[in-house]
Amino acid sequence: MKAVVYEGPRQVRVKDVPDARIERPTDVLVRITSANICGSDLHMYEGRTDFEAGRWFGHENLGQVVEIGAGVDKVQVGDWVVLPFNIACGHCKNCERQLTNYCLTAQPEPKMAGAAYGFADMGPYGGGQAELLRVPWGDFNCLRLGEDAEQRQTDYVMLADIFPTGYHATELAGVQPGDQTVIYGAGPVGLMAALSATIRGRAR
DSSP states (O other): OEEEEEEETTEEEEEEOOOOOOOSTTOEEEEEEEEOOOHHHHHHHTTOSOOOTTOBOOOSEEEEEEEEOTTOOSOOTTOEEEEOSEEOOSOSHHHHTTOGGGOSSSOOSTTOOOEETTOTTSOSOOOSSBSEEEESSHHHHOEEOOTTTTTTHHHHGGGGTHHHHHHHHHHHHTOOTTOOOOOSOOSHHHHHHHHHHHHTTOOO
């Protein structure tokens, strides 16, 4: 398969890499059709992290399921799914407390917690700026989409990271109906925070 491979600071190339494949019974294999570029991808692209040469980016992913492991119950071949930034098992003590960004199972390094697709220090997982993506714990990590997913994938891919990040900011700020809300920074996440504040009923 082809993927956007990191070769060093400010050096990326579309290259052939080994195909993603089912490795465990709970895996799902997704043919990626949409992937956003995150601002945090730029940290790796610019060489400000310890992202290893030869790995590929992509943690804002959407696509169609092409294969499932024998232990997958909910997700079916043909489903359109969007995948959250974090990879989580769904059953460790952190996941059960809804702290899925600090999943203890998905991160193989005992001194660290949290895992993600194609991201520095967050496990060995391939990214979704590629033709195929292996999704561990597919029943937990795949958000199944409706029948209009193929036509509206550029909307739904926002659910992978950017829209939840903006919404989470309004959660942390405790935005309530009638509030006056100020958002500093009008980049993509700031715009999603503004939209989220509107959804939560801010007055101004």
